[in-house]
Amino acid sequence: MGKNKLTLKTVIYLMLFIFIAYSMYLYLTPETPEKNQLEIHFISVGQGDAVLIKLPDTKNMLIDAGSNKYSNKVINYIRHQGINQLDYVIATHPHEDHIGGLDRVISTFRIGKIFMPDVIHPTRSFEDVLTIIKKKKLRITPAKKDLVIINNNKKDLKAVIISPEDKKYDKINNYSVVLKLTYHKTSFLFTGDIEKEIESKLVNSKYNLRSNLIKIPHHGSATSSSTPFLKEVSPGYAVISVGRDNDYNHPSPITLEKLKEMKVKIFRTDKQGTIIVMSDGSRLSFNLQPLEISYQKKNNNKNKAVKIISLDLKNEVVVIKNTGNETINLAGWKLVSLKGNQQFNFPDNTVLKPGQSFKILSGPSALNKPDNIIWTRSNIWNNSGDGALLTDSNGEIIDRLLREED
Known part of the structure; x- marks a missing residue:
C-alpha cells in the first residue's frame, strides 16, 4: 500500500514538473508571428x-x-x-x-x-x-x-x-x-x-x-x-x-x-x-x-535666360536665344529630340552672348554659316510631331518646345 502511494506521488510530481517546464517554454519562446510584410x-x-x-x-x-x-x-x-x-x-x-x-x-x-x-x-x-x-x-x-x-x-x-x-x-x-x-x-x-x-x-x-x-x-x-x-x-x-x-x-x-x-x-x-x-x-x-x-533643383536664373525660340521640323532647324544680360557658356549642354531621343552635345568652346541666337541645323541641306551649328547631315526631327529639350551641364532642363505636324 505504501509503495503504491509513493508511485502515485511520483507521478503527480512528474506531471507537475512537465506542466511547469512546458509553461516556462511557452513563456520564454517568442511567438513566431505570421508574415505580413x-x-x-x-x-x-x-x-x-x-x-x-x-x-x-x-x-x-x-x-x-x-x-x-x-x-x-x-x-x-x-x-x-x-x-x-x-x-x-x-x-x-x-x-x-x-x-x-x-x-x-x-x-x-x-x-x-x-x-x-x-x-x-x-x-x-x-x-x-x-x-x-x-x-x-x-x-x-x-x-x-x-x-x-x-x-x-x-x-x-x-x-x-x-x-x-x-x-x-x-x-x-x-x-x-x-x-x-x-x-x-x-x-x-x-x-x-x-x-x-x-x-x-x-x-x-x-x-x-x-x-x-x-x-x-x-x-x-x-x-x-x-x-x-x-x-x-x-x-x-x-x-x-x-x-x-x-x-x-x-x-x-x-x-x-x-x-x-x-x-x-x-x-x-x-x-x-x-x-x-x-x-x-x-x-x-x-x-x-x-x-x-x-x-x-531650381535652375540658375542666368541659364534660364536661354530659350528655344523655334523648332522647324521640316527644315530641321532649332533656334535658341540668350534673352538675358550675361554671356552663357554652353559647354556640356545638350539639345535632345523627344521622339528619337537623339542628343546633340554643344562643343566646349560654345558661348552665347546676350541677345545672340544660334541655329542648330540637321539634315542634308544644313549650311555652315555664322551663328549656325551643324548637328548632323542626317535627319533628326520627326515631321509628324516632335519636341526639343535643352539641358545644361548639370542635366537640368532649361527649356522645352513641342511641335505638332508641320
Whole structure:
C-alpha cells in the first residue's frame, strides 16, 4: 500500500514538473508571428533588371535576373535572403539584360512555376535558359494577359499579368510581361521594357493601372513612359533600373521631366544601388531616401535666360536665344529630340552672348554659316510631331518646345 502511494506521488510530481517546464517554454519562446510584410528588392544589376519579391505568404518571386555578368551577384543576393526556393519566376522578355543570368539562377535554386512570353529569340542567353529548364524537367507557362498568378484572399494578395496579348509584335520589348501586384491597399506595376505602343493599349484596356509604385519601363528610355500612361498609373514612387554611364543615355531627360511634373519620387539603381521597398499592406517604406536629382533643383536664373525660340521640323532647324544680360557658356549642354531621343552635345568652346541666337541645323541641306551649328547631315526631327529639350551641364532642363505636324 505504501509503495503504491509513493508511485502515485511520483507521478503527480512528474506531471507537475512537465506542466511547469512546458509553461516556462511557452513563456520564454517568442511567438513566431505570421508574415505580413511584402518586400520588393530591385537588385542593382547595371543596365538590366532583376527584381526579387518576398511575398507576405512566405513565398518568393523573381522577375528577371539581369545579364550574364551579374549572375553571381543575383544568386548570392537571393541566398543572403535565406531563400532556397523561388516559387514564381518571370522572364519578362528574352533580352540578355533581363534573362542573361536566369539559367544559373534556375540551376541553383528549387523552382516552382516559370512564366515566359510566347516569343523566340535566337541568342545564346535564351537557349541557355531553355536548356536548363528542360534539364530540370520544368515547364514554361505562357505569360499572357488575364493570367492570374496569385490570388490569396486570406492575405488580400493578388498578382495578375496584364500584357502581352496573344499576338505578334514588331519589337521584342513589346512582348514584355507586365505584372500588376496588389497587397491589401498597396499596388505595384512591373513593366519590363514595354514601349509606347503597349502603354497605349493598356491605357485603353479594362485594367486599373493605378499603382503606388511603378518600375519604369525600358530603363527610362524616351520610347516608353508616355504621358497618358504615367497619368493613368499615377504613381507616388518610381524605380528606374539602369546602368551607370550607359551607352543609351538612359534614363532620358524627357522621362525624368515627366516624373518631375507629376511630383513622383524617384529611385535609381545606378545612383543608389539596390532599392528595397516594404509594404505592410497600407504604407510603403524604403531602405533609402528618394533621389534629390539635379533637375529638381531650381535652375540658375542666368541659364534660364536661354530659350528655344523655334523648332522647324521640316527644315530641321532649332533656334535658341540668350534673352538675358550675361554671356552663357554652353559647354556640356545638350539639345535632345523627344521622339528619337537623339542628343546633340554643344562643343566646349560654345558661348552665347546676350541677345545672340544660334541655329542648330540637321539634315542634308544644313549650311555652315555664322551663328549656325551643324548637328548632323542626317535627319533628326520627326515631321509628324516632335519636341526639343535643352539641358545644361548639370542635366537640368532649361527649356522645352513641342511641335505638332508641320
